[in-house]
Amino acid sequence: MIDLKDKLVLCLGERDGIAAPALQACVESAGAEVIYAETQCFV
Amino acid sequence: MDLEEQGNISRLVASGQHDRMVAILGTPNPASTRMVAMTLRDGDPSYAGPLAGIPLGLPVYHVLEDQVKQRIDPDVYEYEVGPMEFVLDRDGIINALQFVREAKAA
Numbered sequence: 001m002i003d004l005k006d007k008l009v010l011c012l013g014e015r016d017g018i019a020a021p022a023l024q025a026c027v028e029s030a031g032a033e034v035i036y037a038e039t040q041c042f043v
Numbered sequence: 044m045d046l047e048e049q050g051n052i053s054r055l056v057a058s059g060q061h062d063r064m065v066a067i068l069g070t071p072n073p074a075s076t077r078m079v080a081m082t083l084r085d086g087d088p089s090y091a092g093p094l095a096g097i098p099l100g101l102p103v104y105h106v107l108e109d110q111v112k113q114r115i116d117p118d119v120y121e122y123e124v125g126p127m128e129f130v131l132d133r134d135g136i137i138n139a140l141q142f143v144r145e146a147k148a149a
Contacts, residue, residue: 001110002065002102010052010066010101011081012044018069019132022123023106027067028117035064036055038048 005031013039044082049092052083056099070104073135076105080143105140107133 009032020037027034035041054066066083070076078088080103088093105110107128112120 001113002104004065004111004114006063006065008060009064010055010064011069012066013069013076013082014071016107017071018124018127020069021068022148023097025067025119025123026115029119030114032065033140036052038051039069040048 006012007031007032008035011037015039017039034037044079044087044092046092049082049087049094050127052099053097056101061069061099062100064101066101066103067111068103070136072132073139075142076136077143079103080140081146084143085146103140103143107131107136108140115130 004027007027009027011020011023011027013023013033022031024034024037068076068079070079082092082094083099083101083103086097086099090096103125106112106115106124
């Protein structure tokens with residue numbers, strides 16, 4: 001199992017999937033630090 | 044992954060602490076998952092962006108994978124990911140990531 005605690009996380013979301021702010025909230029609850037968060041939109 | 048994002052990530056990784064970095068994806072389908080994972084591990088497979096020929100070797104996971112989900116506060120996961128867990132092609136996404144990991148290991 002991956003250990004996210006104290007990791008530096010790049011959150012790469014996508015509008016049709018799961019957006020970056022949602023990913024950020026999730027990984028921060030696991031003790032990670034988000035260093036990049038971007039939601040792609042290909043419309 | 045667009046060219047601007049590739050450039051941003053390339054600069055970020057070059058700034059240091061590569062060993063602590065992990066990418067978490069929220070991609071919507073197996074094809075996009077595979078493309079982003081390949082770009083972050085092995086370089087841009089389309090050879091169009093700043094990461095062409097640059098294997099960053101970043102560990103890449105999807106938020107729908109059990110090994111990620113189990114680390115996240117269940118209430119936060121339910122609120123932030125919630126029903127998308129059942130809408131997206133979870134098995135296909137996991138298989139796509141497995142393909143990229145095995146290709147790297149081979």
